[in-house]
Amino acid sequence: GQNIDQPTEMTATEGAIVQINCTYQTSGFNGLFWYQQHAGEAPTFLSYNVLDGLEEKGRFSSFLSRSKGYSYLLLKELQMKDSASYLCAAKDSNYQLIWGAGTKLIIKP
Amino acid sequence: ETGVTQTPRHLVMGMTNKKSLKCEQHLGHNAMYWYKQSAKKPLELMFVYNFKEQTENNSVPSRFSPECPNSSHLFLHLHTLQPEDSALYLCASSQEQSSGANVLTFGAGSRLTVL
Numbered sequence: 001g002q003n004i005d006q007p008t009e010m011t012a013t014e015g016a017i018v019q020i021n022c023t024y025q026t027s028g029f030n031g032l033f034w035y036q037q038h039a040g041e042a043p044t045f046l047s048y049n050v051l052d053g054l055e056e057k058g059r060f061s062s063f064l065s066r067s068k069g070y071s072y073l074l075l076k077e078l079q080m081k082d083s084a085s086y087l088c089a090a091k092d093s094n095y096q097l098i099w100g101a102g103t104k105l106i107i108k109p
Numbered sequence: 110e111t112g113v114t115q116t117p118r119h120l121v122m123g124m125t126n127k128k129s130l131k132c133e134q135h136l137g138h139n140a141m142y143w144y145k146q147s148a149k150k151p152l153e154l155m156f157v158y159n160f161k162e163q164t165e166n167n168s169v170p171s172r173f174s175p176e177c178p179n180s181s182h183l184f185l186h187l188h189t190l191q192p193e194d195s196a197l198y199l200c201a202s203s204q205e206q207s208s209g210a211n212v213l214t215f216g217a218g219s220r221l222t223v224l
Contacts, residue, residue, distance in 0.1 A: 004151065033212075040217070041217055042111050042113070042214075042216055042217045044215070045212045045214070050209055050210070095208065095211070096154075097213075098151075099151035101150055101151050
C-alpha cells in the first residue's frame with residue numbers, strides 16, 4: 001500500500017533549527033510537497049521537490065532523496081509564528097497525492 | 110486570504126438535517142477538490158472536478174453529494190449525516206488536476222459537527 005510517515009509532534013526553541021522528516025512509499029513518484037497549516041487556517045504551500053537535493057527558500061529548506069523515499073523540511077531561526085502543523089504529501093504515478101497525518105510543531109520561547 | 114473562500118466556517122447539524130457547504134475560488138483555476146480532515150489523520154480526498162467534470166469519487170458515502178455548476182464554484186450537499194462525519198472539510202483548487210508540480214490552494218475549511 002501507499003504510505004507517508006512523519007512524526008506526530010515536535011518541540012523546538014525560538015531561534016533554533018528544526019528538521020521534520022518524512023518517509024514515503026508510493027506506486028511511482030511525481031514529486032513531494034510540504035504544506036504549512038496554522039490552527040484554524042488553510043494549509044499553504046511551502047515547497048515542491050521532484051529531483052534529489054536541497055531546495056532553499058529563505059528560512060525554510062526542503063530535501064529529497066528518491067532512492068531512500070525520504071524528505072525533510074528544515075526550518076532555521078525559528079520564530080513563534082512557525083508554530084503550526086506541517087503536512088508532507090507525495091504524488092504517485094497517477095498524480096494522486098498521498099498525505100501524511102502532519103507534524104505539529106510547537107515553538108517555545 | 111488565499112483566494113479560495115469557504116462558507117460557512119462552522120456548521121452544527123442534526124443527523125436528519127440537510128445542509129450545504131460552499132466553496133468559491135477567484136484564481137482562474139480549472140480543478141476543484143473536497144477533502145476531509147480529521148484530527149491526527151491524513152487528508153482524505155473526497156471528490157475532484159476538473160473543468161467542471163467529476164473525475165474522482167473516492168468511495169464517499171452517498172450522504173455526501175457534490176455539485177460543480179462552474180469552474181469557480183463547488184458545493185458539498187449534506188444529508189442524513191452520522192456523528193463520525195464530524196470533521197473539517199477543506200476545499201482546494203489548482204490550475205488543473207494532473208501534472209506533477211500542481212500546487213493546491215486551500216480554503217480555511219468548514220468545521221462540521223454532527224449531533
